[in-house]
Amino acid sequence: MRENGFVMSKLAKYGSATGNALADIFVLECRPGEFDAQKIVHLKSGEVLYSGISVIEYLYFPIDMIVSLTCDLSIGYSAEFTQIGCDGVVGISALMDGHATRNTAIAQTSGRAYRVSAEVIRQSFDRSANFRRVIMRYMQALMQESAQRIACIRHHSILEQLCRTLLMASDRMQSEHVNLTQEQLAVAIGCRREAVSVAANKIQAAGLIDYGYGKITILNRPGLEARACECYAVLSQAFSEFLPRQSSVQNHTCNHEGQTDEP
Numbered sequence: 001m002r003e004n005g006f007v008m009s010k011l012a013k014y015g016s017a018t019g020n021a022l023a024d025i026f027v028l029e030c031r032p033g034e035f036d037a038q039k040i041v042h043l044k045s046g047e048v049l050y051s052g053i054s055v056i057e058y059l060y061f062p063i064d065m066i067v068s069l070t071c072d073l074s075i076g077y078s079a080e081f082t083q084i085g086c087d088g089v090v091g092i093s094a095l096m097d098g099h100a101t102r103n104t105a106i107a108q109t110s111g112r113a114y115r116v117s118a119e120v121i122r123q124s125f126d127r128s129a130n131f132r133r134v135i136m137r138y139m140q141a142l143m144q145e146s147a148q149r150i151a152c153i154r155h156h157s158i159l160e161q162l163c164r165t166l167l168m169a170s171d172r173m174q175s176e177h178v179n180l181t182q183e184q185l186a187v188a189i190g191c192r193r194e195a196v197s198v199a200a201n202k203i204q205a206a207g208l209i210d211y212g213y214g215k216i217t218i219l220n221r222p223g224l225e226a227r228a229c230e231c232y233a234v235l236s237q238a239f240s241e242f243l244p245r246q247s248s249v250q251n252h253t254c255n256h257e258g259q260t261d262e263p
Helices: 006-014 021-029 118-127 129-155 158-173 182-189 193-205 221-227 231-240 246-250
Strands: 039-043 048-050 058-062 067-072 078-084 104-107 111-117 209-212 215-218
Touching: 021 058, 021 118, 021 129, 058 118, 067 182, 078 129, 078 158, 078 182, 111 118, 118 129, 129 158, 129 231, 158 182, 158 193, 158 215, 158 221, 158 231, 182 193, 193 209
Parallel strands: none
Antiparallel strands: 039 111, 048 104, 058 111, 067 078, 067 104, 209 215
């Protein structure tokens, strides 16, 4: 059994300095003052970080929340291709030559994130071979998740996908409380809201979750993992492989409180 998922257990094991796996790497590679002076911002559920064809000015390292990345179609529909939490960073395309994105990033839950200037991150990316290597491995994990989701949608049941989605969200929020609505879960899975409702009622009846409107608590993680499709284990492993070593992070600290914007 994995205690609280791959990412959460590893963050606890090596003593995360920031509460975000990639921010921990950045702390090791950045110059003095480049990260400590940045603010922790409080994002609200539904807040759009960027949308459409836009230049990304800031990157966000979520701490206890998740951000959804979606591909928007001209007919008005959108499809989610990944969620980002304490295992990653939002706005990674700013590190590429184009510096722009055609996707939408929207906060799925309320919570805290580090907001860092894209230029500051880009300088560390250009300067540090180790940071570049970690970012490229993270991008590989994102691509694997997109591919895994396609296979998952085609071959796994809604119930299996819901269990996988809840477990991944829990890991990325570092909490057993997942504040997602049926509508949000339906977008994440790519199905109708009614199908999510049926699957959620089944796993609640089995005593695996406690479920109310927009509030889900995981009661039995081993049981939920047993019901989830194989994609959860595959993706959890992929996103845990770039985490820093315990000895490296323990020698660096970052003040979580720092400067904060009031919610």
